[in-house]
Structure formats: C-alpha cells, structure tokens
Amino acid sequence: MTRIGLLDSGLGLLGTADALFNLAPDADLVLAMDPDFTPYGSLSTDTLEQRALQSAGVLAEWEPDAIVIACNTASVQALEAVRARYEPTIPVIGTVPAVKMAAGTGQDFAIWATPATTGSEYQQNLIDSFAADLHVAKIACPGLAEAINVADLNKIDTAIEDAFTQMGPGMETVVLGCTHYGLVADRIMAARAGALTVFDSPMPVAKQTLRRIGLEPAGVGEDQHGTGRVLATFASGRRVSLPQALDAYPAGKRLLAREA
Known part of the structure; x- marks a missing residue:
C-alpha cells in the first residue's frame, strides 16, 4: 500500500493532499502541520530547517514512500536539508510556484x-x-x-x-x-x-510525487472513491485530529471524510 507524508506550517498542505487523493485514491497519507511555529515566513532559515526536519522525522517514522514539503517557503529554505537527511531512502519532493x-x-x-x-x-x-x-x-x-x-x-x-x-x-x-x-x-x-x-502548484506536485515513486496516476477529474485514508495528523509533533477549520474549504471537507 502506498503511503505518502506531507508537511507544512498549516492548512496549505490540503491542496496537495487533495490532488494526491485525486490521482492516487488508494494511497494513504500522513500529515504534519506545525501551528506552534506558523507562519514559516517569520522564521530564520536555521529555525525553519529545524522545524521542517522535525516534521519530516515524524513522517519518516511511518515509513512513507515519499515525503512532500507542501509549502513554498519551506521548500525555498529547507528542501535541501530534508533531502540530505532522508534521500535516497525516502524521496523528498518540494513545491515550486507554477x-x-x-x-x-x-x-x-x-x-x-x-x-x-x-x-x-x-x-x-x-x-x-x-x-x-x-x-x-x-x-x-x-x-x-x-x-x-x-x-x-x-x-x-x-x-x-x-x-x-x-x-x-x-x-x-x-x-x-x-x-x-x-x-x-x-x-x-x-x-x-x-x-x-x-x-x-498542487496537481503538478502530486504528479511529480507519483513519478518519483513509480506510481501510475488515475485519471484527473474522475470520480475517485478509493480506499486511501488520512492515517494520522500531527500538530508540531503532537498526534491530533484534523482541525475543524478544514470544513471551510471543499478540499478540507474531502479530507475530513477520509480521516481514519
């Protein structure tokens, strides 16, 4: 079973998670948000690297097939540090503006x-x-x-x-x-x-993630009702339920419906 970890400071990872479920409806996701240190743009490069590595470490414990840094700021400042820690064992995919x-x-x-x-x-x-x-x-x-x-x-x-x-x-x-x-x-x-x-960027990032792990994507836009679930959600390292703020957004509603 495919398992993918995503990290971000907050709800920005929703779009990429939603795109992954669209392309790989049977994949399971593990999410790591970092509300104690949001917004990431206010952090020094060193602190942001530490936070990204901490979240990636939480995700790595779930033995994912890939880790996605679903955050532009973290990708700019911490992608290379996370890749140096986990690749080639775990592919690490960053987010690039379109x-x-x-x-x-x-x-x-x-x-x-x-x-x-x-x-x-x-x-x-x-x-x-x-x-x-x-x-x-x-x-x-x-x-x-x-x-x-x-x-x-x-x-x-x-x-x-x-x-x-x-x-x-x-x-x-x-x-x-x-x-x-x-x-x-x-x-x-x-x-x-x-x-x-x-x-x-979510759909291109999701496609790149599947390419990196050799998974053929399902048809974009098809009505996908797969078995994939959000296995776990973390908030600055703490195991939590998905925040109810997700209910304000269509992608969030779809994610809430897949919470294990």
Missing part, C-alpha cells in the same frame, strides 16, 4: 506569495529562468496564509483586495506562490471583475 506554466502563456503575470518567498533569491531565479522577457509583478500577501489557517473570511477577503491593489489593472494572470492560497482560489477569482487565470 511560474513556468504561467510564462508559457506569453502574458505578463503576478506571483502572490508570502513576504519571505516574495523576497527570496529562489523565486527571482524562477522568474529569470522562465519569464525573463515578461513583466512579473511580485506581490507579497502578509496575513493571508494566517487568515486561511483559521478560516477568517473577512481577513481573507481584505488580504485578497490588498493584493489586487498592488497589481496593474490590465494583468489577468496570477500564480499562487503559497500553497495556502489555492484554498481560496474561488474567492480570489470572484474578487476580480473580468477574466482572471490562476495557476497553482
């Missing part, structure tokens, strides 16, 4: 991310590699991930409006550079009059 996919449209675009990711050399290197000939607006969204963690819809909508004020009026493409943001993609699209194209 910059390449957005650049493929040939249109200027914005990247919404945490302040830490927005100012990172890692994100700038992605822009330089795939979108050097395009105008890319780097939009920091302070407080949005934190509001999503507690399902505070008023703060979510305020943060979304603040992000749009930083974008040019003619820009119609957004890359979600934080895994939390996909949980409110519907609210992001509803807040902008006119057409808006949103690129997110």
